[in-house]
Amino acid sequence: MNVDITNAEAAGITLDGVDKVYRGGVKAVSGVDLTIDPGEFMVLVGPSGCGKSTLLRMIAGLEEVTAGRVHIGDTDVTNKLPQQRDVAMVFQSYALYPRMSVRRNMEFGLRMRGTKAAERKARAAEVAETLGLAHLLERRPAALSGGQRQRVAMGRAIVRRPKVFLMDEPLSNLDAKLRVSMRAELSRLHQRLGVTTVYVTHDQIEAMTLGQRVAVLRDGVLQQCDTPANLFHKPVNLFVAAFIGSPGMNFVSARVEGGRVGFGGLSIPVPEGRTLADGEVILGVRPTGITLPGEGRPALTAVPEVIEDLGDERHVVFPVAAPRVDTDATRAAVDAESADDVLLPDDHARFTVKLPIDVPVTLGEPLELAINPARLHFFDPATGAAL
Amino acid sequence: MSAATLDDTTVPKGQTPRKGHGRIRSRWAPYVTVLKYALLLFFLVFFLMPVYALVVTSLKDPAEVGVDTVWNLPSTLSFDSFATVWPKLQDGLVNSLMLAIPASLISSLLGAANGFVLSKWRFPGADFVFPLILFGMFIPYQSVLIPMTETMSFLGLKGGLDGLILVHIIYGLPLTTLIFRSYFAGISDEIVEAAEVDGAGMLRTFFHVALPVAPPAFAVAIIWQFTSAWNDFLFGAVLTTNRAYWPVTIALNNIAGGQAVPFNEAMASALIACLPTLLVYILLGRFFMRGLMAGALKG
Numbered sequence: 305m306n307v308d309i310t311n312a313e314a315a316g317i318t319l320d321g322v323d324k325v326y327r328g329g330v331k332a333v334s335g336v337d338l339t340i341d342p343g344e345f346m347v348l349v350g351p352s353g354c355g356k357s358t359l360l361r362m363i364a365g366l367e368e369v370t371a372g373r374v375h376i377g378d379t380d381v382t383n384k385l386p387q388q389r390d391v392a393m394v395f396q397s398y399a400l401y402p403r404m405s406v407r408r409n410m411e412f413g414l415r416m417r418g419t420k421a422a423e424r425k426a427r428a429a430e431v432a433e434t435l436g437l438a439h440l441l442e443r444r445p446a447a448l449s450g451g452q453r454q455r456v457a458m459g460r461a462i463v464r465r466p467k468v469f470l471m472d473e474p475l476s477n478l479d480a481k482l483r484v485s486m487r488a489e490l491s492r493l494h495q496r497l498g499v500t501t502v503y504v505t506h507d508q509i510e511a512m513t514l515g516q517r518v519a520v521l522r523d524g525v526l527q528q529c530d531t532p533a534n535l536f537h538k539p540v541n542l543f544v545a546a547f548i549g550s551p552g553m554n555f556v557s558a559r560v561e562g563g564r565v566g567f568g569g570l571s572i573p574v575p576e577g578r579t580l581a582d583g584e585v586i587l588g589v590r591p592t593g594i595t596l597p598g599e600g601r602p603a604l605t606a607v608p609e610v611i612e613d614l615g616d617e618r619h620v621v622f623p624v625a626a627p628r629v630d631t632d633a634t635r636a637a638v639d640a641e642s643a644d645d646v647l648l649p650d651d652h653a654r655f656t657v658k659l660p661i662d663v664p665v666t667l668g669e670p671l672e673l674a675i676n677p678a679r680l681h682f683f684d685p686a687t688g689a690a691l
Numbered sequence: 692m693s694a695a696t697l698d699d700t701t702v703p704k705g706q707t708p709r710k711g712h713g714r715i716r717s718r719w720a721p722y723v724t725v726l727k728y729a730l731l732l733f734f735l736v737f738f739l740m741p742v743y744a745l746v747v748t749s750l751k752d753p754a755e756v757g758v759d760t761v762w763n764l765p766s767t768l769s770f771d772s773f774a775t776v777w778p779k780l781q782d783g784l785v786n787s788l789m790l791a792i793p794a795s796l797i798s799s800l801l802g803a804a805n806g807f808v809l810s811k812w813r814f815p816g817a818d819f820v821f822p823l824i825l826f827g828m829f830i831p832y833q834s835v836l837i838p839m840t841e842t843m844s845f846l847g848l849k850g851g852l853d854g855l856i857l858v859h860i861i862y863g864l865p866l867t868t869l870i871f872r873s874y875f876a877g878i879s880d881e882i883v884e885a886a887e888v889d890g891a892g893m894l895r896t897f898f899h900v901a902l903p904v905a906p907p908a909f910a911v912a913i914i915w916q917f918t919s920a921w922n923d924f925l926f927g928a929v930l931t932t933n934r935a936y937w938p939v940t941i942a943l944n945n946i947a948g949g950q951a952v953p954f955n956e957a958m959a960s961a962l963i964a965c966l967p968t969l970l971v972y973i974l975l976g977r978f979f980m981r982g983l984m985a986g987a988l989k990g
């Protein structure tokens with residue numbers, strides 16, 4: 305029998321002012337409006353506890369919405385049970401049925417929907433072939449490696465040919481190498497199947513590499529939903545700017561006066577095409593926005609404090625003689641790493657710059673660098689919004 | 692003694708080193724060990740004495756049985772006692788099996804359903820219902836005896852085995868519910884949610900996903916329910932009016948309770964009557980010890 309595992313009709317998803325208040329009053333998601341196009345790969349990203357899983361589970365129907373509407377395709381599914389939504393979900397723990405073989409795990413969803421045994425078998429075999437699981441079909445989940453379990457979980461979703469795939473940190477239990485290769489495989493699968501996918505992760509690199517668009521959440525509020533390039537180059541606020549990118553964006557408190565931005569003894573003309581009112585701003589520049597000295601670029605002398613060799617590139621950290629930016633937004637964005645700051649001897653900002661490996665750098669030896677004015681970001685210190 | 696050479700610095704972090712622990716142990720350890728085993732052996736023998744008397748007496752020739760020879764081994768093995776009591780116990784044994792098997796199976800199955808719903812398919816008020824069910828465990832048999840017999844008469848279930856089965860099922864529910872609720876609570880919620888998303892409703896999730904992982908809980912519940920239904924005397928005495936329905940405990944009482952009954956017959960009947968519960972434990976005990984779930988549920 306020739307079976308086709310690609311899905312005929314992909315459906316979009318629309319979230320309309322979705323709120324979630326858990327019993328006990330925790331507001332996990334507030335007022336999220338999000339339109340996911342048919343066939344799109346959408347990633348939900350944000351720090352731990354920002355409500356990504358909650359949002360995904362509301363799309364699945366595993367969690368009731370407190371307010372707002374959820375549409376899948378043209379159907380309002382707000383009050384429908386998970387069984388009635390035609391979605392498939394891949395869980396972080398994989399949630400394979402322990403007493404069923406791989407084959408029966410994959411066929412379960414079809415069986416529950418009344419698919420004939422012959423077709424079930426053919427479809428499971430086809431998907432198993434695609435995912436390299438064909439030789440494992442009769443095994444129990446307990447007899448599989450983590451990576452194989454992950455594939456079975458994926459296969460179980462694919463076999464069903466649902467309207468939508470929902471994935472909650474499906475790769476987080478794999479080791480780093482496997483995660484990277486599964487990531488590439490996921491991308492290929494998505495291209496091939498064309499099923500609308502909503503993918504939750506707290507790893508911004510995973511988000512940027514997988515997502516056609518990425519929705520950044522903070523404390524249950526949608527901050528920005530855009531392509532990875534736009535998130536990187538045009539963050540709408542301090543939080544998104546700080547959250548996206550690795551190493552993170554460098555921030556420093558600066559002053560705008562008469563068309564020039566000043567910080568730490570440096571005075572840079574406000575980039576062309578930007579108008580900034582005089583006053584305090586937060587200036588942000590990515591580690592790649594600071595370069596070796598070049599034509600017409602404002603120079604900057606750096607005294608390396610930390611040097612990290614990554615083999616093909618080098619991260620150099622140096623202090624800037626201007627106050628560090630320490631707002632709720634930047635702290636929330638880096639949560640775990642923020643502890644580093646405590647160890648710093650002063651309240652000066654630290655900049656990180658990515659340099660080619662062939663540039664000689666020595667700890668404590670002054671180094672001439674330059675700032676690329678086109679790569680500067682400005683944020684309102686009060687609201688954190690991009691200027 | 693290597694223990695003697697241990698000093699305080701080798702004590703793992705986070706554990707307060709016991710002063711002089713190593714030294715004291717090195718001197719007294721052998722005596723303490725001997726004492727420990729002697730004590731354990733004493734209790735073992737003490738607790739096994741009745742069992743020994745039971746087995747030995749039941750295997751003796753009737754002529755050999757007497758108060759002064761209770762501790763002697765039988766000079767010749769004789770199964771006469773068993774042959775004598777068997778006809779008197781036969782009906783009781785059958786009745787008890789007809790009673791304990793369905794009672795333990797049904798109350799385990801219902802307990803499994805309760806436990807599943809209370810832990811994995813939560814409904815509003817579940818937190819109120821569960822303690823209410825548990826409360827049933829703490830109601831003494833005697834206190835419900837009269838209302839129970841009244842109800843059974845009213846339902847026309849008094850006198851036969853079916854009424855007794857029903858009573859044992861209901862009396863077993865609090866415990867089986869507790870066993871299965873705890874057991875299912877240990878299963879990841881995500882498995883149940885996966886089934887839900889895969890299109891299974893409550894019943895199909897229960898039958899296809901929850902029940903297949905529950906054999907260890909069934910082993911515990913069935914052993915317990917079978918034993919308590921088998922050993923019950925009170926409900927049987929009250930609810931079975933006709934001797935044709937007497938469970939084995941009542942038959943046993945009639946043999947052993949009489950004044951003129953020879954020891955050997957009493958012992959042989961007791962041995963026969965307790966064999967099925969032992970058998971259930973031997974058969975199912977392995978089952979739950981094996982830990983069917985190991986490694987299957989996590990990640």
Ligand SMILES: Nc1ncnc2c1ncn2[C@@H]1O[C@H](COP(=O)(O)OP(=O)(O)OP(=O)(O)O)[C@@H](O)[C@H]1O
Nearest residue numbers: 326327330332351352353354355356357358359506
């Ligand atoms: N069942 C629940 N009852 C009450 N509060 C909950 C419940 N589930 C989640 N929350 C709360 O809702 C908020 C969002 O949780 P959620 O699981 O959606 O976060 P997340 O973004 O997925 O985080 P993570 O990256 O750690 O998985 C958190 O503050 C969490 O404590």
Ligand SMILES: [Mg+2]
Nearest residue numbers: 356357358472
């Ligand atoms: Mg989560």
